[in-house]
Amino acid sequence: MSGVLAVLEQRDGVLHKMALEALAAAQQIGAALNLPVFTAVLGGGAEALTGYKIDKIHVLEHELLKDYTPDGYTIALKQLIAAHHPTFVLFPHTYQVRDFAPKLATALGRVLVSDVISHRIEDGKTVMVRQLFQGKINADIRFEGEPPYFASIQAGAFRADTLVAGTAPIDKFAVDLKPDQIRTKPLELFRESARAVDLTAADIIVSVGRGIKEADNIPIVQKLAEAFGGELAASRPICDNGWLPMERQVGSSGQTVAPKMYVAVGISGAIQHLVGMKGSKTIVAINKDPEAPIFEVADYGIVGDLFEVVPALIEALKK
Amino acid sequence: MKIVVAIKQVPSRDSQLKVNTSGKWIEDSDLSWEINEPDAYALESGLQLREKSSGEVVVICVGPSGASQTIREALAKGADRAIHIDTEDYGSSDPLALAGIMAKALESEKPDLLLTGLQSDDLGYGQTGVILAEVMGLPHATIIMNIEEAGGKITVKRELEDGWFQHVEIPLPALLTIQSGATKLRYATLMGIKKAKTKEVKKLSASELQMDLPASIKLDRIYFPVKTKHSQIFDGPAKESAAKLIEKLRFEARVI
Numbered sequence: 239m240s241g242v243l244a245v246l247e248q249r250d251g252v253l254h255k256m257a258l259e260a261l262a263a264a265q266q267i268g269a270a271l272n273l274p275v276f277t278a279v280l281g282g283g284a285e286a287l288t289g290y291k292i293d294k295i296h297v298l299e300h301e302l303l304k305d306y307t308p309d310g311y312t313i314a315l316k317q318l319i320a321a322h323h324p325t326f327v328l329f330p331h332t333y334q335v336r337d338f339a340p341k342l343a344t345a346l347g348r349v350l351v352s353d354v355i356s357h358r359i360e361d362g363k364t365v366m367v368r369q370l371f372q373g374k375i376n377a378d379i380r381f382e383g384e385p386p387y388f389a390s391i392q393a394g395a396f397r398a399d400t401l402v403a404g405t406a407p408i409d410k411f412a413v414d415l416k417p418d419q420i421r422t423k424p425l426e427l428f429r430e431s432a433r434a435v436d437l438t439a440a441d442i443i444v445s446v447g448r449g450i451k452e453a454d455n456i457p458i459v460q461k462l463a464e465a466f467g468g469e470l471a472a473s474r475p476i477c478d479n480g481w482l483p484m485e486r487q488v489g490s491s492g493q494t495v496a497p498k499m500y501v502a503v504g505i506s507g508a509i510q511h512l513v514g515m516k517g518s519k520t521i522v523a524i525n526k527d528p529e530a531p532i533f534e535v536a537d538y539g540i541v542g543d544l545f546e547v548v549p550a551l552i553e554a555l556k557k
Numbered sequence: 558m559k560i561v562v563a564i565k566q567v568p569s570r571d572s573q574l575k576v577n578t579s580g581k582w583i584e585d586s587d588l589s590w591e592i593n594e595p596d597a598y599a600l601e602s603g604l605q606l607r608e609k610s611s612g613e614v615v616v617i618c619v620g621p622s623g624a625s626q627t628i629r630e631a632l633a634k635g636a637d638r639a640i641h642i643d644t645e646d647y648g649s650s651d652p653l654a655l656a657g658i659m660a661k662a663l664e665s666e667k668p669d670l671l672l673t674g675l676q677s678d679d680l681g682y683g684q685t686g687v688i689l690a691e692v693m694g695l696p697h698a699t700i701i702m703n704i705e706e707a708g709g710k711i712t713v714k715r716e717l718e719d720g721w722f723q724h725v726e727i728p729l730p731a732l733l734t735i736q737s738g739a740t741k742l743r744y745a746t747l748m749g750i751k752k753a754k755t756k757e758v759k760k761l762s763a764s765e766l767q768m769d770l771p772a773s774i775k776l777d778r779i780y781f782p783v784k785t786k787h788s789q790i791f792d793g794p795a796k797e798s799a800a801k802l803i804e805k806l807r808f809e810a811r812v813i
Contacts, residue, residue: 308687308697333718336675337699340652340684344691348773349653352682370779371679374574375583378777387773421696423726425712430722442812466813478738490718499812506570520810522802527571529781533788538805541792550799555813557803 240385241274241293242267243324245315245339247332251282256330256391258398261290263357263391264328265402270359273325277406278318280311284408291404296322300413302420308338309420314413315342321411324386326364331390333490343388350388351379353509355395368392372508373531393490393513435469435485441498442468445488445515446476449504449525449544453481458548459503465552466501473511489514504544507532524548558612558706558729560603561668562636563659563689564596566620566627567679580778582648592627595674599735601742602704603672604635610706612669613637617662619655619763621645632753633745639756640666644763651776652680656688657768662761663693670711671732675700686734692768697732698725702739 244264246257261277268275274293277284281304284297298314319327329335331353343350355376356367366379366389381387437443444463450456456476463470470486477487488495489511500518505511507523507530515521516535523536524547533539540547568574568588575584592600603614616631617640618624628639640662644650663671671690676683690697702722703714715723716736727733745753789805791798806813 333700333716336683337687340682340687341691341697344653344656344688347770349651350682350684351774352684365777368681369782370681371568371574371583372681374781375576375779376782377779380775380777382772382775421728422698425724425726427717427721427723429720475738484720491716492720494719499806499810520806520812522806528790528792529573533790534782534784535786536788536790537786537810538802539788539790540795540798540802541790542795542798546795547799550795551803553796554799554803557800 240323240325241276242326242328243276243278243319243322244328245278246283246287247330247334248279248281248283253283253286254330254332256332256393258401259393259396260328260330260391261287261292262396262398262400264326265291266396266400267326267328267357267364271364276322276324278315280314288406288408289403290406291402292406295406295408296411297408298411298413300415302415302417303413305424306334307420307422307424308341309422310415311338312342312345313415313419316345317413318411319346319386327386327388329390331392335390339388339390346386348386348388350390351381352390353392354389355392369509372506373512373534374529392509394516430484437469437471437486437488437493437495440469440495442466442501443471443488443495443497443499443518444468444501444503445471445473445505446482446503447473447505447511448475450476453479455545456481458545462501462503462548462552465555466499468497468499468501471495473505502532502536503548505532506530507535558606558610558669559615559666560606560612560670560672561615561617561663561666562596562600562603562631563671563673563685564600564616564618564627564631565593565674565677565679566590566618566624567593567677570678576779576781580780581776582779590623590626592630593674593677593679595676595735595737597674597742598737598739599672599674600631600634600636601740602735604743605740606670606704606706615640615666615668617659618642619644619658620647625758628758629753630745632756632758633749634743635749637756639758640761641758642761642763642766646763651772651774652682652684652688653770654768654772656685656692657770658763658766659689660692661766661768667730669729671695671730673732673734675734675736686732690732693732695730695732696727697734698727699734700736701733702736704733
């Protein structure tokens with residue numbers, strides 16, 4: 239049997255927010271190549287999928303799959319793939335997928351095309367597009383040899399609101415798994431600090447990145463945030479350095495925000511940052527590198543030295 | 558504990574990139590280079606572990622002859638010795654092929670712990686570590702912030718999404734991919750730079766270490782993305798650009 243299999247992530251029976259985007263990718267590729275679409279869910283959450291057009295939802299069940307481990311997930315999915323021979327196996331490009339999907343593909347002698355932003359069909363063959371150099375350059379990647387072909391889908395690359403509604407029968411798939419096959423022992427999940435700042439409530443966010451060069455320069459951007467009447471936020475390296483607290487971090491490991499205006503100052507726009515802010519209504523970027531990926535998502539941009547541009551903006555706001 | 562750290566040399570962050578004539582890789586003749594940032598943190602984690610528990614830190618690097626600069630810097634920071642797998646064809650290689658080459662080179666080393674950065678700043682597959690673990694038959698954990706070692710096993714702090722973390726226990730030998738920023742990077746000392754000149758760099762050739770496995774993906778071409786969003790960019794003098802932007806934000810976007 240051939241088809242497009244989307245492996246959808248869940249935690250405690252709730253689907254990951256990127257799971258439906260991966261399903262949208264599966265439906266689009268399935269429609270283009272006239273292939274059926276299947277999903278795999280390891281654990282709960284399948285009920286949330288039954289209103290979409292899916293040929294079958296495989297629910298992989300085993301006591302040892304309750305807590306995520308790369309060994310458990312790899313063994314379970316290898317068994318599903320061996321039983322159903324999908325042509326494509328798609329994943330959302332989440333942290334968990336980054337942890338096990340390359341292992342699964344390797345175990346089958348294949349390479350996962352990771353963090354795919356789009357696809358197209360050329361002469362009946364699928365070409366995957368992914369980014370190099372932190373989003374500065376795109377690459378077209380083709381699959382070679384026999385399927386299965388593995389790919390993970392970047393956050394926001396496919397839209398969940400394009401999903402085709404329909405019906406989806408659930409099929410339980412029994413996994414054969416023994417405790418000694420799982421070598422790592424996952425312990426409790428935890429969070430480090432209570433969040434005192436709720437960036438998601440801010441109408442205007444001014445965010446600072448590496449371009450600020452040192453901690454002593456942060457007040458320059460703080461003043462711009464105050465002039466706009468907005469909250470100050472930062473990209474990851476700023477919080478890693480302890481220049482601003484973690485609770486002000488925007489991006490995949492921090493908060494996801496969608497304010498009326500987001501001003502990115504000295505932020506190049508690595509995808510880990512973009513996923514946390516690209517839903518903002520108006521995006522302004524200030525960066526000295528005209529090729530910086532942040533300009534790809536910006537509505538307005540200034541190419542220039544932030545140490546000249548930011549004071550000039552504060553001055554212009556007073557007028 | 559014997560610790561192997563895989564490092565990669567990549568173009569400096571501010572590089573102005575151009576596509577080369579093959580259309581498959583960048584023009585790399587007049588770029589400046591640096592260690593891939595997450596790999597610098599992997600090296601730092603390895604050096605800190607060695608300081609706590611003694612042993613040896615070996616760096617392994619697949620790259621062109623010019624990568625010797627990055628290898629020397631790693632030795633100057635404190636790595637004990639290095640393995641340099643020479644290849645000019647580092648750009649279009651896929652991560653499975655690269656991991657296969659490293660696994661072969663490490664067969665005789667038998668490390669207790671392998672560390673890599675969580676992803677590279679150039680190809681950005683974010684997979685080499687996980688693939689290397691699978692090829693070598695080792696357990697792994699990714700996006701690691703902290704490592705504690707005790708009694709033949711390690712407990713690591715894994716970063717999850719949205720501010721969540723998880724501790725995971727892993728038996729040794731194992732492979733970890735290291736997150737950037739969890740610790741402070743050291744600088745090479747003058748003494749370190751001097752010592753590095755006498756440290757062993759074993760040279761191997763990638764072509765002799767390749768796995769016998771057909772490629773499952775192929776890089777067709779690389780290109781600059783076509784802008785899909787209509788952005789208004791101002792690149793004149795700062796004052797002029799600032800005035801134009803504020804005008805647009807007030808009267809066009811109407812957000813202030």
